Amino acid sequence: MTKWLDAVMKEAKDVNYKKFKPMDEVGSGEHVFGEVDDACRRLYALAQEYKRYAAEKRGEASTTPFIESSSKRHCLEEARKMERRASAVMEIFQVSVRHAHNLWDEKIGVRKGWKLVRIAIDEVPNTARFFAHTPFKEML
16 A cells, blocks of 8 residues: 555656646635645646546547447546546645645635635535535535
């Protein structure tokens, strides 16, 4: 297990996080509470790089002729593997940020300029509060 984590951390050190900057502006109701440090920027960028690779593999699978089903299957397996890696690395990123700022029960995000933001569920517009105590809360 630690071999995988060591490999991820080594790969994160080599990633160019400037290629994967967050582009969303800070929204109304979001409160800036800090900035992402370099180590976490690299984790974020690595997760984005994995997602991009997975999307490329899915695109490759969609253009592979039906007759080459083994190639298509291989591309889809690669895409799923990269999506799982992206999800795991993004979770490591989230836990690192939450630990650094002691924000375990808050919805957090990353915005343009590597700003960290939080949003309280009671600040979500009334139309969305209906979902506050449901599985859909994570989509808010």
